[in-house]
Amino acid sequence: MNLENLRNIREKAQTVKKQSTEKGQIKLIVSMSTSGIAAGARAVMTTIMEEIKERNIENVIIAQTGEKGLQTKEPIVIVEAKDQPRIIYGNVTPEIIKMIIVEHILNNQPVQKYIFHTE
Amino acid sequence: MAKRLELLICTGTGCTSNKSLIIAEELKKEITKQGLQDEVEILTTGCRGMCEFGPVIKVYPDNILYAQVKIEDVPHMVTEHFLKGRPVKELIWTGDNKDEIEEHKHPFFEKQMKLVLSNCGEIDPESIDEYIGASGYSALGKVLSDMTPEDVINEITEAGLRGRGGAGFSTGLKWKFTRQAPGDEKYVICNADEGDPGAFMDRSVMEGDPHAILEGMIIAGYAIGATHGFVYTRAEYPLAIHRLQIAIDNATEYGLLGKGIFESNFNFKIEIRKGAGAFVCGEETALIASIEGKRGMPRIRPPFPAQSGLWGKPTNINNVETFANVRHIIAHGAKWYKNIGTETSSGTKVFALAGKIKNSGLIEVPMGMPLREVIYSIGGGMKTDRPFKAVQMGGPSGGCIPEHLLDTIVDYDSINKTGAIMGSGGMVVMDTSSCMVDIAKFFLNFTQNESCGKCTFCRVGTKRMLEILTRITEGKGKMEDLDTLVELSDKIKKTSLCGLGQTAPNPVLTTLKYFKDEYIAHIVDKKCPAGVCKKLVTFEIDPEKCIGCTACARKCPVKCISGTPKNPHVIDQEACIKCGACYDACKFDAITKG
Numbered sequence: 001m002n003l004e005n006l007r008n009i010r011e012k013a014q015t016v017k018k019q020s021t022e023k024g025q026i027k028l029i030v031s032m033s034t035s036g037i038a039a040g041a042r043a044v045m046t047t048i049m050e051e052i053k054e055r056n057i058e059n060v061i062i063a064q065t066g067e068k069g070l071q072t073k074e075p076i077v078i079v080e081a082k083d084q085p086r087i088i089y090g091n092v093t094p095e096i097i098k099m100i101i102v103e104h105i106l107n108n109q110p111v112q113k114y115i116f117h118t119e
Numbered sequence: 120m121a122k123r124l125e126l127l128i129c130t131g132t133g134c135t136s137n138k139s140l141i142i143a144e145e146l147k148k149e150i151t152k153q154g155l156q157d158e159v160e161i162l163t164t165g166c167r168g169m170c171e172f173g174p175v176i177k178v179y180p181d182n183i184l185y186a187q188v189k190i191e192d193v194p195h196m197v198t199e200h201f202l203k204g205r206p207v208k209e210l211i212w213t214g215d216n217k218d219e220i221e222e223h224k225h226p227f228f229e230k231q232m233k234l235v236l237s238n239c240g241e242i243d244p245e246s247i248d249e250y251i252g253a254s255g256y257s258a259l260g261k262v263l264s265d266m267t268p269e270d271v272i273n274e275i276t277e278a279g280l281r282g283r284g285g286a287g288f289s290t291g292l293k294w295k296f297t298r299q300a301p302g303d304e305k306y307v308i309c310n311a312d313e314g315d316p317g318a319f320m321d322r323s324v325m326e327g328d329p330h331a332i333l334e335g336m337i338i339a340g341y342a343i344g345a346t347h348g349f350v351y352t353r354a355e356y357p358l359a360i361h362r363l364q365i366a367i368d369n370a371t372e373y374g375l376l377g378k379g380i381f382e383s384n385f386n387f388k389i390e391i392r393k394g395a396g397a398f399v400c401g402e403e404t405a406l407i408a409s410i411e412g413k414r415g416m417p418r419i420r421p422p423f424p425a426q427s428g429l430w431g432k433p434t435n436i437n438n439v440e441t442f443a444n445v446r447h448i449i450a451h452g453a454k455w456y457k458n459i460g461t462e463t464s465s466g467t468k469v470f471a472l473a474g475k476i477k478n479s480g481l482i483e484v485p486m487g488m489p490l491r492e493v494i495y496s497i498g499g500g501m502k503t504d505r506p507f508k509a510v511q512m513g514g515p516s517g518g519c520i521p522e523h524l525l526d527t528i529v530d531y532d533s534i535n536k537t538g539a540i541m542g543s544g545g546m547v548v549m550d551t552s553s554c555m556v557d558i559a560k561f562f563l564n565f566t567q568n569e570s571c572g573k574c575t576f577c578r579v580g581t582k583r584m585l586e587i588l589t590r591i592t593e594g595k596g597k598m599e600d601l602d603t604l605v606e607l608s609d610k611i612k613k614t615s616l617c618g619l620g621q622t623a624p625n626p627v628l629t630t631l632k633y634f635k636d637e638y639i640a641h642i643v644d645k646k647c648p649a650g651v652c653k654k655l656v657t658f659e660i661d662p663e664k665c666i667g668c669t670a671c672a673r674k675c676p677v678k679c680i681s682g683t684p685k686n687p688h689v690i691d692q693e694a695c696i697k698c699g700a701c702y703d704a705c706k707f708d709a710i711t712k713g
Binding site: 001002003006009010012013014016017031033034035037063064065066067068069070071072076078087088093095096098099102103106107109111112113115116117118119 | 125127162163164165166167168177179180182223224225227228231236238239240241242243244245248249251252254256257260264319322323326327328356358359373374375380381382477478479480481482
């Protein structure tokens with residue numbers, strides 16, 4: 001590892017991040033911390049994977065992240081898409097994530113009721 | 120495969136009571152009847168928040184919302200819309216359509232300032248590339264290519280970074296002492312043995328941004344001249360250990376750990392050591408003993424670990440949060456960092472907000488923010504209707520800060536003045552339903568259990584204090600007990616080797632200082648004002664208010680309430696177990712708790 005390698009990896013990671021949403025891909029990020037998992041994030045994650053597979057959705061990237069902080073809103077799911085603010089859903093259950101997939105991911109209609117923060 | 124049409128039927132409580140489940144069944148039948156079952160998918164969903172217009176059905180991909188659908192509308196809807204493709208206009212919801220994304224800004228995030236937590240909830244903690252993408256390891260690159268170890272130590276010292284484990288010693292000075300200590304082999308230890316009840320700051324950083332800790336440790340290693348680092352954490356944090364190990368493996372693979380990092384001649388490796396969860400092992404000398412494979416017990420200092428630590432070699436120990444701050448100081452400079460926070464405490468502090476607060480969770484605020492702002496602006500105030508009573512800071516080593524001191528600002532020295540300590544960052548908010556004597560007893564019970572037993576006063580003194588507190592909560596206390604508590608506290612503080620004993624009396628001392636009247640109420644009036652201490656609580660039925668509905672008698676688990684219907688009931692005080700079931704069951708406020 002030298003400084004140039006590091007710069008290359010950094011630039012590549014930043015490009016991948018930028019390009020993914022520019023290409024029309026949607027990123028679904030589940031907060032998989034101990035608090036998230038305790039609140040049911042694993043079931044939400046499994047549901048996402050099942051739904052994506054069953055519906056043959058190709059433009060979705062599934063990712064995980066750590067704790068966002070507000071534990072009363074766990075499990076938290078973040079949706080990143082082109083030309084949209086980052087939308088953060090709270091208290092997501094398998095049932096709600098199905099709703100989000102159909103409405104927000106497939107039909108671009110964010111489910112207002114479960115959004116608690118945008119950035 | 121996705122079907123041609125998708126119907127989302129709301130089955131929240133509101134819509135269900137408007138027969139949405141029956142409508143879903145009817146739709147299914149009608150769709151099958153018309154042979155559309157392979158083309159139309161029916162999904163039952165959670166509440167959409169339009170309860171007064173229920174039942175609501177959303178149709179995709181047409182993006183049509185039907186409201187106030189009735190059972191008799193079903194056949195028409197299926198034929199017209201789902202078969203022929205002509206939406207039923209009369210049923211379409213024409214109100215507020217909410218196509219635009221509304222501005223959702225949660226106040227929880229507004230006043231925070233995230234340095235340590237900047238990557239938590241943002242990047243994938245198991246991807247080193249994402250960490251590097253967020254400027255990760257660039258501070259390490261800068262250190263190894265442009266800075267001498269002395270430069271690094273000066274930068275950290277000038278930034279005014281103080282140990283985030285609680286005591287608040289200058290990190291730069293600690294590094295300097297370890298660097299100056301003679302010895303060819305030195306060690307860096309990350310103290311991730313987080314044990315305060317209600318605290319989870321370190322866990323979240325390890326789980327959310329493990330590389331930030333590694334980067335801080337490697338920089339510390341370079342600064343003090345160490346080649347080997349340990350992360351000491353507890354086995355009860357399996358996910359944190361898992362992610363940290365992935366981070367170590369990935370960093371090693373990338374050559375960020377190992378030999379000749381960044382083409383310099385600096386070598387560094389990191390290993391994880393799992394503790395069994397003894398609270399005393401958060402104390403640095405006990406922690407070192409535990410890593411060495413010995414029983415976790417503190418020893419006399421000096422010599423400090425900086426002179427003689429792990430296996431007798433100079434050792435630098437910092438907390439998780441301290442290490443996570445390092446990369447920001449190197450990247451932005453000491454001056455920038457010094458500008459955040461107050462004169463004596465620079466930077467930010469992470470807190471775990473818990474208890475009777477609306478927005479419980481993990482927060483990071485600049486030093487100098489008043490506690491009131493933390494609790495009311497970020498925490499959103501109280502969760503219940505009951506008013507604020509106190510905030511417990513610093514866990515078992517800390518104390519309770521009452522309402523009138525809420526304008527105290529968050530920094531080491533101001534918090535210390537109240538008798539509490541900054542600690543590692545636990546903040547438990549309490550309302551009037553908490554009994555302060557009981558809280559003091561809870562924390563003392565914790566430290567009493569966790570005392571390693573080496574120092575007599577910590578071992579026996581805390582036991583005696585706990586016995587006195589237990590007596591007080593049972594109504595058997597005497598006024599002299601309060602003096603004995605203070606005297607014992609003083610002795611324990613003075614004669615204990617380590618932080619555990621030296622701070623164990625703090626919860627008792629602060630509650631005695633700010634809530635003495637509650638102790639007196641327990642001792643003199645034999646009453647627990649908050650109604651927590653069972654032996655001091657009595658439930659009584661007011662015969663004026665009791666209408667004899669028998670609700671309480673039916674709920675009583677020990678059947679100690681007698682009376683005939685429509686006549687006032689009576690509680691048998693001898694048999695009553697003070698469970699409070701009758702109090703909750705009474706709809707006429709006839710039962711008093713006192």
